[in-house]
Amino acid sequence: MPTITEKGADVVVIGLGAGGGIAVLPLAQAGLDVVGLEAGGRYTTKDYPADEIRNDIRNWLGRAKVNTEIPTQRSTPGSATTPAIAPSRMMNGVGGTSIHWGAQSWRLMPWNFRERSETIRRYGASAIPAGSTIADWPISYDDLEPYYDKVEFLFGVSGKAGNLRGSIDPRGNVFEGPRAREYPLPPLRRSGFTELLANAARRLGWHPFAGPAAIRSQEYDGLGACVYHGFCTFNGCHVDAKGSTNLSSIPKAEKVGKLKVVEHARVTEIVVGRDGRATGVNYLKGGELHFQPAKAVLLAGYTYENTRLLLLSRSAAYPNGLSNNHGQVGKHYMAHTRAGANGVIPGRKLNRFSGTAGQWTAVDDWDSDFFDHTGLGFIGGGTMSATMEAKPIGAARTTPPSLPRWGSAWKAWLKENAISVASTATQINTTPYESNFLDLDPTTTDPDGVPVVRVTNELKPMERAAAQFVAEKCRQWLVEAGATETWLVAPNAVSIQTHAFGGTRMGDDRGQDVTDRWCFSHEVPNLGILGASNFPTSGGRNPTETVMALAWRTADHLVESWSARTG
């Protein structure tokens, strides 16, 4: 039983990261009393040393929680469960993973919102693979466009429009959906390497462009501009140039005077009343259990924690976990499929040991349905990228498979070629299957004795085929840029990672979808869920801007439907 009952709030938000950190702003501006519970503390620029061991390898910013509750994994229900190799490299803190994300800041393509129906229309029902649970989103790109716009102008996203209200501009992404406005800031600086790859793509007849980034190319809203020092991904920005909710929406909401942030608060349960509505949440802080009453609850953890907390919140009304009376919590899980290519451009100093992964050339010619998939064995594809921000340990790992992995030959190769290694990568549109899902591990717990998530996931043939196809395009791109020896990064869908989707899928069918088109629970009317756990399909690109746009839209909906949701 809780020892301390807090003063009641209108809304309690669980997690102040990319999703929750956005939602608090429209809620506070609407005059609602908001309490934000965050498992981590507050960080500032001094906490962001450019240290690959601390950041990329040890995930220091995730030590408050993420690193202590790493999911277990198995490929199929019949195979052995093993510990994960590493944490997901999400983080805890006010601002959450919006502090240390790579900040490649995308809108999904219009096709991503209706993959199932568009595929059947163009290629027939047989193009949907066996065991697939692929579904259209319940909303369209046009529904989300105003919220993408809000997010881009909140942070000052840097980019160049390729489709301004239907007018196509080849300096931007000619494949993107129409946008109402130009980006608030121009693209980040072009480097020798990003231009080398842009020119190569043009010679191949592709349509390269400066990839969009939630990293400010100029000062914006009183916040800093990028200085291109490297060590950006998995780290905060030492000049506050990154789009992070702890620098933008959270302080704006606090300034309104309607947001109370509670740091180091670990939520243990969402509490419901006899009528099945949420009444608040329990959390641990300083060794004591608190109860925070609220009229509405927004669950805004990462994909794993969203499913975990629902499954842990059992009650008479929800004996199998909250919002799980249809057995759908944890289902439709997707781990982003990745692949790519590396190559040596002999004798060239590419100087990729600086800048940010948001300083990049992107190509979308092999994503979505921008090419004919007849006979290819897959739908979708993925965006391709050529980025800056190589890091030293990572560079030392990037050697051709023909080379020994140690010793004098290996070392001499690094000395000769490390600065000439070019990389291209793709993120593959990944779809859900019946046999890929999340549940609670029956034996493994966190240090508090609470079960961790168990991930059951394997790379399916369709995603593998798509990844192999686009990886060859990645290789072709490098060869055109002058690479001699090239090697592929094999298709993979690492089960526990930073691009994890599903578990609380959104949709109009309460029998198959946990949340509705507003990302509110079908079963619990005053429980909203924020995050990529809502995505019905992954998209072939980074998810975070879509997470933020959805969160803003859910918060607006709560304000507009306040009495219906909480009455």
Added chain:
Amino acid sequence: MTMQEEGVRRGRLSRRALLRRAGAAGVVAAVPAGVFAADVASAPERERLETFTATEADIADAFVSRLIPNDASGPGAQEARVLRYIDRALSGELAPARSAYTAGLAATDAYARSRFGAGFASLGPAQQDAVLTDMERNVAPGFTPNSRTFFDLVREHALQGMFGDPVHGGNADFIGWDLIGFAGLKLEFTEAEQQLDVTVTPAHKSVVDYPMFSGARGGGHAHHH
């Protein structure tokens, strides 16, 4: 005075390390003078061990020194103090791997004795390489769960110690970063420095060289230089 004599005179090299280097004389003789000088300047001095026993340290040092040797392409793991990185980390962030090292180093030594009749640290480089090659190929017996797993563990930590920030105890004198052409930590890179074929002047700076990263000392390491 040869490098070895200099090292012994200054108490820097263990007798085993000296023997090992004597065995590698042919390689050392082929090292260009410039590299030789750099090696002397950064010759490792084993500090008080924090995790390893002296015997373990000899084996581990020999192990990483074959993974990243001091050779014609420049100084290697020993000069970069990769051992110091691993030794310190095993009492900190890498503590869960301590038992794997205890068992794995003993198994490495036992396999060396069974195959060549002497402990790993006293073998010559060719024999050491043969042991490591068997481990990498996963055909060396006596390891749990297997020799490839332990080989990969040490290799990963050797890369971290060679190419990570010196604040963690390795990459001494920025040897690792110089090897691959990474200029070191700078707070800002100019447009000119991001062009092709430009030589970026090495900054040779670690996170601890910048006061603004005062939080770096909370980064899970017990030491700084």
